[in-house]
Amino acid sequence: MRRYTLYIYIAVAVILGLLIVLPQILPTYYVGLLTLMLIYAIFAMSLDIILGYTGMFSLGHSAFWGSAAYVVGILNVKVLQESNFPLEMGAGLLFSAIVAAIFGLLVLRTKGIYFPILTLALSLTLWGIPFQMRLFAGGGYGIPGISRPVLNFISWDLSSTTNYYYFVFIFFIIATVAMYFIVRSPFGHALLGIRESETRMQSLGYNVWLYKYIIFIVVGIFAGLAGIMLTYYTNFVGPSQLHILYSFEALLMVVLGGPGTLFGPALGAAIITFAKNIISSYTAHWPMVVGVIYILVVAFFPKGIGNLIKQYLQKRSQP
Amino acid sequence: MLIFLLATGLTLTLGLMNVANLAHGSFYMLGGYIGFSVALYTGNFFLGLLASIFSIWIGGMLMYRGLLQQRFAKEELAQMLLCFGVILIVSDLCLWLWGGYPKFVVKPMLFKGSIHLGSIVLPFYRLVVIIVGAIIAVFLWWFQGKTKYGAIIRAGVDDEEMARGIGINIILVRLLVFSLGTALAACAGFLGGPILGLYPGIDVEVLLMAIVVVVIGGVGSLSGALVGAIFIGLINSFGRSLFPEFAMFTIFAPMAIVLAIRPSGLFGEA
Secondary structure (H helix, E strand, O other): HHHHHHHHHHHHHHHHHHHHHHHOOOOOHHHHHHHHHHHHHHHHHHHHHHHHHEEEEEEHHHHHHHHHHHHHHHHHHHHHOOOOHHHHHHHHHHHHHHHHHHHHHHHHHOOOOOHHHHHHHHHHHHHHHHHHHHHHOHHHHHHHHOOOOHHHHHHHHOOOHHHHHHHHHHHHHHHHHHHHHHHHHHHHHHHHHHHHHHHHHOOOOOOHHHHHHHHHHHHHHHHHHHEEEHOOOOOOHHHHHHHHHHHHHHHHHHHHHHOOOEEEHHHHHHHHHHHHHHHHHHHHEEEEEEEEHHHHHHOOOOOOHHHHHHHHHHHHOOO | OHHHHHHHHHHHHOOOHHOOOHHHHHHHHHHHHHHHHHHHHHOOOOOOOOHHHHHHHHHHHHHHHHHHHHEEEEEHHHHHHHHHHHHHHHHHHHHHHHHHOEEOOOOOOOOOEEEEOEEEEHHHHHHHHHHHHHHHHHHHHHHHOOHHHHHHHHHHHOOOOHHHHHHHHHHHHHHHHHHHHHHHHHEEEHHHHHOOOOOHHHHHHHHHHHHHHHHOOOOOOHHHHHHHHHHHHHHHHHHHOOHHHHHHHHHHHHHHHHHHHHOOOOOOOO
């Protein structure tokens, strides 16, 4: 096992080093792509905590990141008309937590195939709301012109892509470390137990519902964080950010990367984001190609890349 | 009634097979477009209807046979991802072939005009759609509840192994049920063509409607789908005219209330 952990440390160090150094070398386009990768990685990892670790199969993940993004957009453009980063961020995260809390109350009582369907239905209705709210949320056009945070106290200009990349990078590290500790904590182990057998955890005296509810909200906050990062990056929020497309994209990332490993979904996010950008630069029919990718991933990587690597390393490190 | 046609297909596959066909809206859209083209080309409304139903019937069978029946599609997660892949492919295909502008199926001459019932004016075509929907509802109810084939389908749902043990070809049954669901979606897509039109993005809107109806009515229940469809149809049109700013809340709120009180839907089994 010691070699196994050593490999992991080396891999983490190499990836971190690359993530810090690469933006200094790469052209701006690729730095932007890297930023997107990190944002999607936060999003996919947060989905993985409920999907891979807790076994709750949610199709409504875009609801959290979209709603947080909308709060930031409305505050930034319509209410404050200037950048107040701590307030926007706090309000956005709080709102995604509230949305998750409401959704959780409604869906957590259901089991089996009803759970994904309900989360899907709820997030779809949420997607429809901004279309009607023209005055407040810009209707179908969304809210353009969201300014990036102004950090006066350290005079850090976030309008440059490279600087914004490092800004996202900091939050990526914070979120990843936080999620890692959640997964490794007794709380996280209880979640694994719930995934394996809800009944057993119940008879051991765990309040299964409460565990699920808490993790649902926590995950909603992480997804909200990713959504806020994306909104600042694109300077825009529209109904499309609430579209189920993103829920499924995150799902694809998790499945491709390997559910139940935090590293896998991050890798999946990187691969999918990269592939999407490459394909869309070659053909206008990239949705079709992505659709085929969905089918291929399900057919050929049912366990995900992350789990394959994990198995391989574990096998090699055993004497 | 259109919403009912749409939702029955979904509730059939979901309730009778435990497969959530998320590509339901895509079949609605594709069926509508195919029917639209055939009707435009031949100038015959009914040929369009037949073409849309048959092509999507076969399409549904192909999808079930080729994707959902495979070994890798045993889990819900895999099924959903496959369905979403199909959604993306179909929506892009439709955008490619039929373009981005809304298309309206031309109403047949036979059903043009309107009917005056006292002070109410009903467009004749809508009346026809309502009647067709009612006929299909009665037929499905009779088929599922009163015939031998309905009994076979229900047996396959309740205890697949037992049904297989007494010599029922369960794979064929599931294939037929699934494709029947998609054919119903296509039928709704074509009949709705003159009223709602066909445009990119309608697949997801329609999917939302169908899912909400199924959630409210209860999964696998025809009467639930009927009540849910009428309920949502009324609420949606009233909501849109009374509080246009909050039209989506008017769908969201009843769904939340129903879920809070009866998580399995109004007519669902607990």
